[in-house]
Amino acid sequence: MHLNSLRLCNFRQHADTRIVFDSGLTGIIGPNGAGKSTILEGIAWALYGTPAARGTRDSIRFNRAGARSQVRVELDFELGGHRYLVSRGLTNAELFLDGAGAPIANTITGVTELLRRRLGMSLDEFFNTYFTGQKELSVMAAMGPSERAQFLSRVLGYEKLRTAQALVRERRRIILAEAAGLRAGMPDPESVARMLADARARVEQLAGVAAARIELDGIRREIAPLGEIVAALHEMDRLYAEEGRRRTLLESTRALAEDLARLRERRGKIEAAPSLEEQVGAELGEKRRELQQADEELEARRTDWVRDRQEAETKLEALRRQHSELKEQRERLVAAGENGICPTCARPLGDHYRSVLDLIDDQLNTAVVDGSYYRKRLDQLVEMPPAVKSLGDRRRLALDAVSKLERRLARVQSAMVELTQVAGEITQKEEREAALQRDLAILPVGYRADLHEQLRRDVERLQPLDARAARLGAQVERDGLLRRERERVTQSTDLTSSRIAELRRQRDAVQFSEQSWDALRSDYERAATELRAAELSSVAADAEAAAARGALETALQAQKDLAKSQTQLEELNRDKRMHDELDRAYSDMRTDLNVQLRPEISELASSFLTELTDARYSELELDDQYNVLVLEEGVPKPVISGGEEDLANLVLRLAISQMIAERAGQSFSLLILDEIFGSLDDSRRHNVVELLRRLQDRFEQVILITHIESVREGLDRVITVRYDEETGASRVEQEPTLGTSAFDDAAQLTMGAAD
Structure with missing residues (x-):
């Protein structure tokens, strides 16, 4: 990853800051609270949005910004052979690729997700890879073995x-709790099987076949139209499905009609864009020629003015030196008198004293007048x-006119691109509408919601009867024994009834006598008793059959519940x-990763250590307790100096960052260090800067953020951050780099405070 430029507009205390990044060792220097770390926060916020910001979303806006001022961060960077420009505000975001005019993503979520996929890192992984936070090196040094192991596991994910x-x-x-509860609520399988067998046996013995046959005949008459009703319901279900599709198509047609109306209206507004492009282009060309002419005239007049001023300065300085020399000669002549030596021929003046003195006075007067x-x-x-x-005012007016025309031309060209897109969308939507x-034309019609509902109710009413008929039919077919028993009871009842009727006829036929009456009454009571006994037996048989059927249904339901519980x-x-x-x-994976972690980090850290120490130390190891060991010629050093300890912690942090970058599929070319010096003295600070400089073949960009001014001399370029109490904003200045003209540096100077 390579940073090119950053712009912060109303982002925290940065009202309008522009920074251009370059390769090499760059320092961002300023006092605490000036807004240095806010620059890094702006980079992370541009890439990952609100989760990367400190505090809440409402605290991001510059507290002195206008009510309608926009918060905007623009980051230009290179990654994987492509150049990206991300522009993010509080409510919108855009991402441009390789200088394209149209964004490849234009929503906050879309931009964040696309950048996260391109970077291959989450927010935490990005910070752990490219950023080393304030005093993090000293914190790592103060960690115990277990704390260091936990830190490594956390940053590596x-x-x-x-x-x-x-x-x-x-x-x-x-799962264990659910299984225990399920086992506790399950019935015993053997008990369920016995209950089911007993219930079936009772049903087979006690089922009332005659009543079942009568009920079955009635049910069959009632469910006779069920087949036709089911067929009609299936047809109505099919029509209902087609009706749903019809409604969906009608809704889609209405939506397409609205889109087409909107697109046609938009096309009517931008149809004049091609003719406007030629007109605006011609005006722009004319204004650019005027601007070029004004630039040339201004440069010529400015050059003449500068040349005249320099010539006057040169003449005045020469006259000052001449006046000083003549004044000194005259003083020497006056002091020596006529016996003095001529300053020209080095001979005694004698009679020429006065003429030489007058000549010097004339020259002095001439120098005074000319001066x-x-x-x-x-x-x-x-x-x-x-x-x-x-001429300068004329050039500014021409430049403003050119800028306005360029913006107008950009809008016209954008409208032309939009016109092509709108025409394509209209064609696609018209084809879709057709x-x-x-x-819609081929969909069947005839669906009636009321008839559909009536058929559904009829089927719901008749289906239980159909199931009941099936059960009764099976019962009638399998229970011949009880049917014969029922016939016997019925025959007995019929015989008893016939006997009672016969007795009544006999009673009516004979003449009344007390003896015959008593005999008939006894016969009648005996026959009536037998009839009531037969009727009670029939009712008891029916009740017992119903109880047996209920027991069978209960047993079948228990069997289903048991099977369901066993499946669960x-x-x-x-x-x-x-x-x-x-x-x-x-557990095995964590163990394997921890076993591989120490050798891999040790190998990467050793390569950094070799480069930073010119191969004096070629190896660094993490032992089983995650203690850092520096090896000299393969032998661990029992005692290392403070500088060597800083060096070991630095290469360890670099190795961790490189591991995260490699696992994300990114090159580790950017390193940002925020206040890593901590309490180091000047000598050790200088050593750390020199160590970072020696890593330039590995890190194309190294950015140091610090409040310590003494490290300025060791940096390739310096960005100074100051807090302006009058404006309440940070002021950022990029100091000139070696080999760059002052004019170029002035062009790159960026100010962070609002004017």
């Missing part, structure tokens, strides 16, 4: 395995001539075995 394992164990505990002239001339040339100022109309229990047992295996797998 191994703690996710522990979280997953905890979820697996919690799910396994729930006065050039001093006035220089005063005249201090201020820019009105003609040059006028296809929908064709689909088997599923829970399979789920438990799977979670047991997952638990063991997570």
Whole structure:
């Protein structure tokens, strides 16, 4: 990853900050609270959005920004051979690829997800890879062995395995509890089987076949139209499904019609874009020529003005030196008198004393007069001539006109692109609308919701009767024995009734006598008793048959419940075995990763250590307790100096970052260190800077953030951050780099405070 530029607009205390990044060792220097770390926060916020910001979303806006001022962060960077420009605000975001005019993503979620996939890192992994936070190196040095192991597991993402394992164990505990509850509520399988066998035996023995046959005949008459009703219901279900599709197609047709109306209206608004492009392009060309002419005239006049001023300064300085020399000669002549030596021929002056003195006085007067002239001339040339100022104003007006026309041309060109897109969308939607109309034309009609509901109710009413008829038919077919018993009871009842009737006829036929009456009454009472006994036997048989059928249904339901519970229990047992295996797998994976972690980190850290120490130390190891060991010629050093300890912690942190970057599939070319010096003295700070410089073949960009001014001399370029109490904003200045002209540096100067 390579950072190119960053712009912060109303982002915390940065009202309008622009920073251009370059390769090499860059320092961001300023006092605490000036807004240095906010620059890094802006980079992370541009890539990952609100989760990367400190505090709440409402605290991001610059507290002195206007009510309608926009919060905006723009980050230009290179990754994987492509150049990206991400522009993010509080409510919107856009991502551009390789300088394209149209964004490849234009929503907050879309931009964040696309960048996360391209980077191959989560927010935490990004920070752990490219950023080393304030005093993190000293914190690592103060960690104990177990704390250092936990820190390494956390930054490398191994703690996710522990979280997953905890979820697996919690799910396994729930499964065990469910299985225990299911077992406790399950009936005994043998008891259910015995109950089912007994119930079936009782039903077979006691079922009332005649009553079942009568009931069966009535049910069959009632369910005779069931087949036709079911067929009609199936047809109505089919029509209902087609009706749902018809409604969906009609809704889609209405939505398409609305979209087409909107697109056609938009096309009417932007149809004039092609003709406007030619017109605006011609105006822009004319204004650019005017701007070029103004630039050339301004440059020529400014050059003449600068040349005249420099010439006046040179003349004035020469006259000052001449006046000083002549004044000194005259003083020497006056002091020596006529016996003095001529300053030109080095002979005694004698009679020529007065003429030489007059000559020097004339030269002094001439130098004074000329100096006065050039001093006035220089005063005249201090201020820019009105003609040059006028040309500057003319150039600014031309530049404003060119900028306005360029923006207008960009809008016209954007409208042309949109016109093509709108035309394509209209064509697609018209084709879609025609296809929908064709689909609607072939759909069947005739669906009636009231008839559909009536058929459904009829089927729901008759289906239980159909099931009852099936059970009764089976009962009638299999129970011949009880049918014969019922016939016998019925015959007995009939015989008894016939006997009673016969006795009554005999009573009516004979003449009344007390003896015959008593005999008849005895016969009648005996026959009536037999009839009542037969009727009670029939009723008892019916009741016992009903009880047997109820017991059978209860036993069948218990059998179904038992089978269902056994199936659920088997599923829970399979789920438990799977979670047991997952638990063991997570434990084995964590063990394997921890075993591989120390050798891999040691190897990467050793390569950094070799480069930083010119192969004086070629190996660094983490022992079983995660203590850092520096080896010299293969032998561990029992005691290392403070600088060597800082070096060991630095290469260890770099190795961790490289491991995260490699696992994300990214090159580790960017390193950002935020206040890593801690309480180091000047010498050790200088050593750390030199160590980082020697890693330039590995890290294309190294950015140091610090409040310590003494490290400035060791950096390739310096970005100074100051807090302006008057404006309440941070001011950012990029100092000139070696080999860059002052004019170029002035062009790159960026200010963070609002004017």
